[in-house]
Amino acid sequence: xxxxxxPPTSSGNPSAPPQKEPSSSHATGLRYPSNGKTIYHRHLxxxxxxxxxxxxxxYLFSEMVTYAQRRVxxxxxxxxxxxxxxxxxxxxxxxxxxxxxxxxxxxRPLNIITLLHFIKINLWQHLFGRQADRLEKSSDPDAPDExxxxxxxxLVNAYISVPKEMSQLNCAAFVxxxxxxxxDGAVFPARVTAHSVGSKEEGEMWPGKTVFLVKFxxxxxxxxxxxxxxx
Amino acid sequence: xxxxxAILSPLDTPxxxxxxxxxxxxxxxxxRFTDQARHLNQFILHSSLDIxxxxxxxxxxxxxxxxxxxxxxxxxxxxxxxxxKFLLLHQPTTSVPAANGEANTAQAAASxxxxxxxxxxxPTSPQTEEAIKNFxxxxxxxxxxxxxxxxxxxxxxxxxxxxxxxxxAAAGRKYL
Numbered sequence: 001x002x003x004x005x006x007p008p009t010s011s012g013n014p015s016a017p018p019q020k021e022p023s024s025s026h027a028t029g030l031r032y033p034s035n036g037k038t039i040y041h042r043h044l045x046x047x048x049x050x051x052x053x054x055x056x057x058x059y060l061f062s063e064m065v066t067y068a069q070r071r072v073x074x075x076x077x078x079x080x081x082x083x084x085x086x087x088x089x090x091x092x093x094x095x096x097x098x099x100x101x102x103x104x105x106x107x108r109p110l111n112i113i114t115l116l117h118f119i120k121i122n123l124w125q126h127l128f129g130r131q132a133d134r135l136e137k138s139s140d141p142d143a144p145d146e147x148x149x150x151x152x153x154x155l156v157n158a159y160i161s162v163p164k165e166m167s168q169l170n171c172a173a174f175v176x177x178x179x180x181x182x183x184d185g186a187v188f189p190a191r192v193t194a195h196s197v198g199s200k201e202e203g204e205m206w207p208g209k210t211v212f213l214v215k216f217x218x219x220x221x222x223x224x225x226x227x228x229x230x231x
Numbered sequence: 232x233x234x235x236x237a238i239l240s241p242l243d244t245p246x247x248x249x250x251x252x253x254x255x256x257x258x259x260x261x262x263r264f265t266d267q268a269r270h271l272n273q274f275i276l277h278s279s280l281d282i283x284x285x286x287x288x289x290x291x292x293x294x295x296x297x298x299x300x301x302x303x304x305x306x307x308x309x310x311x312x313x314x315x316k317f318l319l320l321h322q323p324t325t326s327v328p329a330a331n332g333e334a335n336t337a338q339a340a341a342s343x344x345x346x347x348x349x350x351x352x353x354p355t356s357p358q359t360e361e362a363i364k365n366f367x368x369x370x371x372x373x374x375x376x377x378x379x380x381x382x383x384x385x386x387x388x389x390x391x392x393x394x395x396x397x398x399x400a401a402a403g404r405k406y407l
Contacts, residue, residue: 038392038394039376039377039379040373040376040377040392040394040395040398044372044379088384088385091313091386092378092385094312095311095312095313095374095378095385097312098311098312099371103368106292106293107291107292107293108287108291108292108293108311109291109312110288110291114291185312185385186312186313186314187241223288227288
């Protein structure tokens, strides 16, 4: 993110009008950055150690939650807004993470399991620097379309304490939105919601434990049955 | 050899299209489509979408090779992770010089003999497949960069960047 700024053009003649760039009169109206580098000149791959400050992320995220909280009607609405903020990220990350794979193993996820593994391993590794803790299929026979991605302590909730009267809220709805974006992008339309389960019996060890419930649309299961575990 | 390349969104909206000709074996990089063929190309390309949507679930690779053929028009497809389709229509010109009188046939035969080993003369040869694969790979990289722009609303927004177009044209010159 630390692109060196080119030195400001020397203003030898202060009385001259500032807009003298010939490029600004280009027919398309497109203005190139003064160093001539566009987004196409930057590399897609990033070194393994590239990390961002968690403090600044926490600050930014708290502002995002505050922003989403304006004029909401309830907790559901707030979670929906956080979800919407994350959704486009998922759509874009899907392609980015795939192209960062070595060329031999670049493949589109064709079934639910490969997709969820991609989320658990690649997406989590990219966003949080570690894999998600567990991946489970719903044991309820009435809900074969439900899968769970479990994170014992979500990074986004690290500095968030939810007030008592909003105990239903889990701000990891933002991450659920990212997951939903990945699923939708890969043509596995799904609804993803975040639920806190920290207060249950095994929750003593991980009070912030969050389950991301992925509920796929019926057509996904239908296709899954048709192509039958290939890929 | 003339090429028509298009990027289609998951909702089948065209996001980008570009026409170019071969730059290999002395080609000047200009397409040789007639005005009539230009309209037809779009039809041919879009009509192959059904085949893409069937094939994309049978193999996990991104590049699907030549998937459709309509007379002398061959369609190669590439599907990205986010289900955006890159389609390339390629039309070998070697079969075109008919009806030019007999004086030209010897010359045409000679040129087709030269071209028979080059990329494009045989649309299904491994060399051509490899060249198109490389082309698609390079376009994919630039497409992802376009998507990375915070002002780009994936995946259903037209790509208007002239830099992107230059990059696609450069990839075409390099490989095809």
